[in-house]
Amino acid sequence: MNAMVKAEGVHKSYGAVQVLKGIDLEVAPREVFCLIGPSGSGKSTFLRCINHLEKVSAGRLSVDGELVGYRQKGDKLYELKDSEVALKRRDIGMVFQRFNLFPHMTALANVMEAPMQVKGVSKSVARERALKLLDRVGLADKAGNYPSQLSGGQQQRVAIARALAMEPKLMLFDEPTSALDPELVGDVLDVMRGLAEDGMTMIVVTHEMGFAREVGDSVVFMDDGVVVESGHPREVLTNPQHERTKSFLSKVL
Numbered sequence: 001m002n003a004m005v006k007a008e009g010v011h012k013s014y015g016a017v018q019v020l021k022g023i024d025l026e027v028a029p030r031e032v033f034c035l036i037g038p039s040g041s042g043k044s045t046f047l048r049c050i051n052h053l054e055k056v057s058a059g060r061l062s063v064d065g066e067l068v069g070y071r072q073k074g075d076k077l078y079e080l081k082d083s084e085v086a087l088k089r090r091d092i093g094m095v096f097q098r099f100n101l102f103p104h105m106t107a108l109a110n111v112m113e114a115p116m117q118v119k120g121v122s123k124s125v126a127r128e129r130a131l132k133l134l135d136r137v138g139l140a141d142k143a144g145n146y147p148s149q150l151s152g153g154q155q156q157r158v159a160i161a162r163a164l165a166m167e168p169k170l171m172l173f174d175e176p177t178s179a180l181d182p183e184l185v186g187d188v189l190d191v192m193r194g195l196a197e198d199g200m201t202m203i204v205v206t207h208e209m210g211f212a213r214e215v216g217d218s219v220v221f222m223d224d225g226v227v228v229e230s231g232h233p234r235e236v237l238t239n240p241q242h243e244r245t246k247s248f249l250s251k252v253l
């Protein structure tokens with residue numbers, strides 16, 4: 001089976017600063033892939049590369065069998081045009097630490113917007129689907145609320161529904177719960193757990209080790225732009241082999 005995400009020697013530099021120093025990994029379809037590591041290790045940068053928000057400096061990165069940012073013809077690579085990149089980005093849902101909902105739109109309108117604007121879905125169909133998605137994230141009764149009338153956890157669940165509205169084949173989560181009050185984290189993780197059960201392929205940058213252990217199929221520990229250690233959550237989290245992993249886990253567990 002083809003990998004959903006395959007990274008081979010992925011490098012990313014900003015000027016002279018090397019942020020990713022050769023990332024090799026594979027995410028299988030339906031896998032829940034958790035990415036952990038200290039601040040500045042390159043986790044967000046890697047997600048941004050997968051989502052076509054950054055171009056890799058060297059190496060190869062592909063999503064669902066297609067190179068990110070390039071088209072291959074024979075043994076030559078051609079950079080994709082912005083319009084082609086935008087088309088590919090549609091298939092990937094991204095949820096950030098900050099929810100970035102449109103403040104002047106209700107929860108319902110936030111979820112309806114992209115399918116209508118980007119995919120040309122009719123208003124009635126977009127509405128029907130958005131209501132189902134809001135129900136799925138436990139917010140059927142909040143459809144008419146504006147973001148300012150929702151808790152952080154509720155806003156984050158709207159953000160998840162909004163990403164799902166584009167029917168992505170891959171969901172990227174960048175510390176989706178780290179800006180939330182502790183009592184709001186559980187509801188968001190429950191929604192993510194439900195997505196995992198439904199077979200969504202997910203890459204989750206998280207400090208929630210409980211989630212990684214219970215829901216993750218694999219855990220990768222990144223430090224300073226490289227993958228230090230990876231494997232089943234049980235192994236990596238309870239029996240880490242590398243000093244750097246041990247030291248990181250002793251701080252977050």
Ligand SMILES: Nc1ncnc2c1ncn2[C@@H]1O[C@H](COP(=O)(O)OP(=O)(O)OP(=O)(O)O)[C@@H](O)[C@H]1O
Binds near residue numbers: 017044
């Ligand atoms: N646009 C940029 N220009 C220059 N340096 C950058 C840029 N974006 C990120 N970096 C640098 O890349 C490194 C990795 O950043 P990144 O945001 O990927 O880390 P992270 O692992 O997500 O950290 P955190 O856990 O704090 O979110 C940092 O040292 C950061 O300063």
Ligand SMILES: [Mg+2]
Binds near residue numbers: 043044174
């Ligand atoms: Mg980050």
